[in-house]
Amino acid sequence: MEISLIQKYNVPGPRYTSYPTVPYWNENDFTQQKWIESLQKSFAESNSKNGISLYIHLPFCESMCTFCGCNKRITKNHSVEEKYIQAVLKEWSLYCNLLSERPIIKEIHLGGGTPTFFSVNNLENLINGIFNLAEKAENYEFSFEGHPNNTTYEQLKKLYDLGFRRVSFGVQDYAEKVQKAIHRNQPFHNVAKVTFWAKEIGYTSIGHDIIFGLPFQTIENVIDTVEKTNSLKPDRLAFYSYAHVPWIKGNGQRGFNDEDLPKDAEKRELYETGKKLLSKYGYHEIGMDHFALASDSLYKAAHNKELHRNFMGYSASKTQLMIGLGVSSISDSWYSFAQNNKNLEEYYQLIDADQLPVVKGHILNNEDLIIRKHILNLTCTLETSWSADFLYFKELPDVLMSLNEMERDQLIVIENNKISITEAGRPFVRNICMAFDLHLKRKSPETNLFSMTV
Template identity: 70%
Template sequence: MKTSLIQKYNVPGPRYTSYPTVPYWEESNFSEAQWKREVQQTFFATNKTEGISLYLHLPFCESLCTFCGCNKRITKRHEVEEPYIIALLKEWKMYCDVFTERPVIKEIHLGGGTPTFFSTKNLSTLLNGLFELADVADDYEFSFEGHPNNTTKEHLQTLYDLGFRRVSFGVQDYSATVQAAIHRVQPFHNVAKVTFWAKEIGYTSVGHDLIFGLPFQTLNDVKDTILKTKSLLPDRISFYSYAHVPWIKGNGQRGFNDEDLPQDDEKRALYEEGKKLLIENGYHEIGMDHFALVSDSMYTSFKNKTLHRNFMGYTASKTDLMIGLGVSSISDSWTSFAQNVKTLEEYYTLIEANKLPVFRGHHLTKEDLIIRKHILNLMCHFETSWDTPELQFPEIDEVLESLQEMREDGLLELNNKTLYVTEKGKAFVRNCCMAFDLRLLRNKPETELFSMTI
């Protein structure tokens, strides 16, 4: 990658797990009553054909990882588990009352925090509580995030017995220096152990999450991490850029100095080397920063153009309705977004008062829905088109004009009202999406909102 391209395009930009992005939500126009109506409308339109997705945020961690940008509560007191599960199930009951009919669950994802902070008994109580009020789709997909240091074989077996077939383990990097800097010390042995357990039990997709751009990380660290990863042969790998946003996350991302982070070309070299090694070892690039073996469902969905991206990241299938349960979770009715309150104290107060713990949201306009489709197309398929009326919008010529420089740099191609991101341009797909982001273009941020794109 030419230095000039890195310098030119390495700018702050969204990761586009939604459009509009959260800083551009029109919160003053959001209405909880309208949110419930739109949830109900989407539910009745899609429940029997595609079902719904559930994201459950389990926020507790025993120690703080300084690379993490997630909503979490650090504690070693496991008595916090039961009250939280009771609150989650009460919130679920509130949404089931909004549905008025029995939902069909297509997807469940347990995120955090650290889902494996919870005991197997409490996880069983939680999942069985969900199932009491719902049916499960024939082609369901349940997944969870596991911490290699505290995921037990009992965790894996219990969740497998409850229908889970996909697990992702947070690895980040195997360098002792990097692990110490990010306060996430976990030996290779722990990752190997849980990976082999998962495969032995019968999980069909085991993933490893890797990060480049971490403090003190070198090219040799990335090579060593990828080669160790290859020896365990996970089915899918996320290999994404460390998002340094200390102005949002506070002291949790200030456990090291800015000068300790790889910058620009040095950082991009980490990615290019890692990507090269992954491809040499049989992995295929899927969307942005994800790789999968041909046997994995994510590869199949990418080839079939059914890959989807939402607040959970990439998923192998799509539902229009995704309900987020728990503190800080975000829900999506396709026509609206809604986010839960961000502190446990507020969450418990609202749940005890029999109120949905939503504190902000956004109702998508007709324009939002069109732009959302274009950005999803780019993020999931590296292409988009405007050859049909439902994908056209008045500013398309201005958008294409703004992309002319990327076209001249060989990062994209235009042909018959279709835009294709080239192989060279995949590293800059977020920049391409930014050209379509009309809300961003009309209201450039005056303060730091986003991590760097490269």
């Protein structure tokens, strides 16, 4: 890849797990009552048709990983588990009281933090508690994130018995120097052990998360990590850029110096090297930063243009309503976003007072909904069209004009009321989305908000 393209387009930009992005939410126009009305509208439209999704945030970790931007609470005290599970289940009951009928759950994702921080019994109590008030959809898909150092066979087996068929393990990189810098000492045999256990138990989609752009990371490290990954043959991979945003994450990302990080063309070469190897081993690139074998549901969804993207990442199945449970979780009704309190003690106080712990959000207007659809199209199918009247918006000519240079650089093709991202344009999907981001265009950030796009 030409260095000049990376230098030209490597700017701070959002990751587009939502539109509008969180810094541009209009919190002044948001109220909890508006969120509830939006939730009830979406539930009425979608529950009996496709079911709903649940994202459950389990925030506890035994140690701090300095690459991580998730909301977490570091502790080795496992007595915190039961109180938290009870709070999440009470929050779920508060939501169920607002719904017109028993919810049908299509997707559950347990994220963190470290979901495998929790004991087998508490994980079972959580899932059984959810289904005391709900039904499973016909083709449900349940997934969770596991830490290879502490995921046990018993946890994997119990969650499998409860309906989970997808698990993702955080790998990051196998080089000792890199692991030391990010405070994630994780030997290959730990990852191999949990991967083989999951295969033996019967999980149908096993994922590994690996990162490029970490401190001290070299081409040789990426090659070694991908080679080791291929030897375990996970079904899907997230291979994504390390987001260095220490102004947001505080001292958690100060375990190394800025000069220890690969940058620009050097960083992109790490990705291109890994991508080439993954392709050689039969992995297909999906959307942004994801890869899957042809046998995996993520590949099939992408191939059939049914891929969806939300706060949980890419998904092979689409639901209109996602309810987020737990501290800091974000809910999405399609018409509105709502985020829970990020402070654990305050979250508990709100739950104890029988209140939804939602503290901020955004009600999408008609323009937001149109732009959201375009950005979802670009990130999921690498193309978008405005041939249908409902996808046209008055600023579109200006957007297209701002994309002229990308077209000259052969990153996109614009013709017949449609934009298609070329193979050369794949590394710049976020930049292309930024051209559609009217909130960003109208008010550029005055301070650091986003990680670099490339």
